[in-house]
Amino acid sequence: MNTEPLSSSKPRPSLLRNWLSLFGLIIVAGGLFSFTLLALVDSMSRSANPYIGILTYVVAPVFLLMGLAVTVVGAWRERRKLGQSAGLLPAIVVDLTRPRDRRILGYFVACSLFFLLLSAIGSYHTYNLTESVSFCGRACHTVMKPELTAYEHGPHARVSCVECHIGKGATWFVRSKLSGTYQLYATAFDKYPRPIPTPIQNLRPAQETCEQCHWPSKFVGNLQRTYNFFQGDATNSPYTLSLLIKVGGGDPTHGPTGGIHWHMNVGNKVEYVATDPGRQDIPWVRITDQQGVVTVYHTKTYTNTPAASDVRLMDCMDCHNRPAHKFMSPDDAVDLAMSLPHEIDPQLPWIKTNAVDVLTQPYTNTTQAVEFIATALSNRYPQARNDEKFKETITAVQQIYRDNFFPEMKADWRAYPDNIGHKDWPGCFRCHDGNHVTDDGKRTIKASDCNACHVILAQGTGPDLLKMTPAGQEFKHPGGDYDHTCNECHNGAL
Numbered sequence: 001m002n003t004e005p006l007s008s009s010k011p012r013p014s015l016l017r018n019w020l021s022l023f024g025l026i027i028v029a030g031g032l033f034s035f036t037l038l039a040l041v042d043s044m045s046r047s048a049n050p051y052i053g054i055l056t057y058v059v060a061p062v063f064l065l066m067g068l069a070v071t072v073v074g075a076w077r078e079r080r081k082l083g084q085s086a087g088l089l090p091a092i093v094v095d096l097t098r099p100r101d102r103r104i105l106g107y108f109v110a111c112s113l114f115f116l117l118l119s120a121i122g123s124y125h126t127y128n129l130t131e132s133v134s135f136c137g138r139a140c141h142t143v144m145k146p147e148l149t150a151y152e153h154g155p156h157a158r159v160s161c162v163e164c165h166i167g168k169g170a171t172w173f174v175r176s177k178l179s180g181t182y183q184l185y186a187t188a189f190d191k192y193p194r195p196i197p198t199p200i201q202n203l204r205p206a207q208e209t210c211e212q213c214h215w216p217s218k219f220v221g222n223l224q225r226t227y228n229f230f231q232g233d234a235t236n237s238p239y240t241l242s243l244l245i246k247v248g249g250g251d252p253t254h255g256p257t258g259g260i261h262w263h264m265n266v267g268n269k270v271e272y273v274a275t276d277p278g279r280q281d282i283p284w285v286r287i288t289d290q291q292g293v294v295t296v297y298h299t300k301t302y303t304n305t306p307a308a309s310d311v312r313l314m315d316c317m318d319c320h321n322r323p324a325h326k327f328m329s330p331d332d333a334v335d336l337a338m339s340l341p342h343e344i345d346p347q348l349p350w351i352k353t354n355a356v357d358v359l360t361q362p363y364t365n366t367t368q369a370v371e372f373i374a375t376a377l378s379n380r381y382p383q384a385r386n387d388e389k390f391k392e393t394i395t396a397v398q399q400i401y402r403d404n405f406f407p408e409m410k411a412d413w414r415a416y417p418d419n420i421g422h423k424d425w426p427g428c429f430r431c432h433d434g435n436h437v438t439d440d441g442k443r444t445i446k447a448s449d450c451n452a453c454h455v456i457l458a459q460g461t462g463p464d465l466l467k468m469t470p471a472g473q474e475f476k477h478p479g480g481d482y483d484h485t486c487n488e489c490h491n492g493a494l
């Protein structure tokens with residue numbers, strides 16, 4: 001048997017000359033070609049198209065790398081085969097005095113530089129692409145349509161998705177790309193939940209997202225807000241309410257502390273335990289004040305000592321949980337449209353009730369809903385059919401549906417409670433319901449006092465609305481006397 005190494009004067013057999021490596025090289029060439037072509041198309045098209053982006057910066061590089069891997073595996077197998085049949089392969093000798101070696105080295109360096117440059121451009125674009133609103137919102141259009149639509153109508157429409165969902169820092173970047181990879185898979189294979197569950201577990205803490213733009217020490221002061229309600233009767237009786245909301249602040253260097261943002265006092269710490277995944281049931285609350293005094297409030301039925309892992313530190317998102325994706329309840333959306341010109345005509349008898357009714361029917365898709373809304377309303381107002389104002393009404397109701405209801409994803413106000421306020425969801429009353437007391441029963445979280453969080457400046461209609469009372473008025477409930485919490489009757493459709 002010949003154990004002598006192959007003579008170095010003979011040309012070294014190419015390890016790439018085998019079917020597997022050849023196949024790999026074809027994939028590499030294909031990947032490179034499509035990457036170049038797609039990158040050109042992408043840079044020339046005016047608007048960012050997430051699909052081209054995904055093909056260029058995710059799919060093409062994956063093929064390129066796969067091709068390279070196959071080539072290397074082929075070469076490795078070839079090397080083992082050669083080693084077995086011809087004994088030991090010669091050691092690689094690079095001799096720069098030989099022109100052939102210099103040429104090969106030159107090619108190698110040039111190709112590596114080119115490849116490095118290409119991957120630098122590629123990764124930069126991949127990074128930008130996966131951080132863009134159009135990638136987050138549009139690429140998976142059925143999945144993200146509800147959040148994207150609500151986002152575009154919200155106050156944060158100019159803030160990109162990643163600024164709240166990812167933020168700065170390498171660990172969150174890696175985490176988000178890892179979960180993002182899973183999400184790409186879940187979308188491609190239709191494995192995602194409908195509706196997408198809320199709240200997001202392990203959302204980046206507010207200090208690192210919201211507080212980059214709205215710092216908690218900023219004193220907000222009082223906010224005045226006017227609500228135009230319409231009741232569900234024949235004349236759609238209007239009822240207007242003007243609230244002065246005591247938002248306040250939590251930092252003595254920026255203004256008096258107190259009011260609603262007191263929870264965010266830089267010195268206080270409010271923690272709580274929720275017993276449901278949606279954080280709607282809060283039986284246990286703990287405050288640690290500036291002096292370090294700890295007070296625990298709990299409901300009568302909740303007497304356990306909670307595990308540390310169940311305790312959540314209250315932050316912005318516990319109240320502002322829909323800052324970017326608010327799905328309006330049909331009640332609020334119809335009230336708003338009725339108060340605006342050229343939308344829902346408040347002169348149509350029973351239109352408040354009828355509009356809410358057609359919006360809340362069970363539909364399987366948006367097209368069906370929009371058609372049904374038009375026919376059902378036309379049937380209910382046969383005499384108004386050709387009226388210009390009635391046509392505007394139908395269009396407005398259909399638009400409310402398109403903006404706030406997503407039957408394909410089972411997403412609407414029912415799936416996504418809003419924790420600001422207390423009318424349609426428990427909201428503030430999750431803690432401020434009068435049932436949270438200290439162990440000795442002496443202290444309760446403020447509840448019954450309707451003026452603790454806001455004062456009613458004016459309410460009613462017509463002349464009543466001109467009677468402004470800075471000290472606050474007692475609430476004259478349009479629905480008559482009530483002795484329950486608001487959301488036991490009001491659910492967004494009443």
Ligand code: HEC
Binds near residue numbers: 159165197325
């Ligand atoms: C101003 C900050 C902000 C921006 C901008 C933002 N989000 Fe959100 N998003 C949130 C918060 C807060 C939640 C609710 C988190 C919670 O309750 O745990 C949320 C929830 C979600 C959810 C979970 C389902 C749900 O509705 O609760 C998805 C999906 C989502 N956002 C997608 C997006 C997409 C896509 C964009 C960009 C088009 C975007 N978000 C932009 C703050 C933001």
Ligand code: HEC
Binds near residue numbers: 156163212317
């Ligand atoms: C990149 C900056 C940025 C980030 C991050 C951000 N916001 Fe905002 N926020 C804004 C801007 C800009 C506005 C609009 C201000 C205006 O129109 O007066 C706004 C408005 C608001 C408003 C008033 C909404 C209204 O109805 O007028 C609230 C409340 C709010 N943000 C809460 C949050 C919360 C909670 C978060 C974290 C989940 C957050 N923001 C993250 C920039 C940001």
Ligand code: HEC
Binds near residue numbers: 206211223261317
């Ligand atoms: C206890 C609940 C609660 C917490 C916690 C909370 N807020 Fe608020 N915030 C409110 C309420 C209620 C308002 C009044 C406006 C409203 O109803 O939307 C408000 C108003 C605001 C406004 C002014 C909105 C405007 O229309 O001008 C901003 C900005 C804001 N909050 C940001 C934050 C940020 C940032 C945090 C976290 C550091 C935070 N809030 C924590 C309840 C809360």
Ligand code: HEC
Binds near residue numbers: 287
């Ligand atoms: C997780 C429970 C929890 C939630 C949710 C909550 N609060 Fe509070 N809140 C507290 C606790 C605890 C206190 C302090 C009670 C005490 O010791 O006097 C407090 C105090 C307050 C105070 C009095 C601050 C002061 O100046 O002393 C206001 C105003 C207030 N909350 C408004 C709100 C509003 C508005 C909401 C809803 C947007 C809300 N809270 C949601 C737990 C909560």
Ligand code: HEC
Binds near residue numbers: 241
């Ligand atoms: C813990 C604080 C708090 C207490 C106590 C409280 N409210 Fe409110 N209330 C709010 C907040 C916050 C909002 C929502 C502001 C907004 O729209 O952003 C609100 C909104 C309202 C509205 C407007 C309806 C709507 O569509 O949201 C009415 C009416 C109202 N409150 C009545 C009352 C009455 C009556 C009481 C006494 C039983 C009361 N509130 C006690 C915090 C409170």
Ligand code: HEC
Binds near residue numbers: 231479
């Ligand atoms: C016992 C059930 C019940 C309770 C509890 C209740 N309401 Fe109502 N509310 C009604 C009814 C019924 C109407 C009349 C509805 C209509 O005509 O559309 C009404 C009407 C209203 C309206 C007028 C506009 C509209 O949306 O229909 C407001 C605002 C309102 N309620 C706020 C509240 C607030 C805030 C609370 C809690 C402090 C509350 N309600 C508690 C049953 C209730």
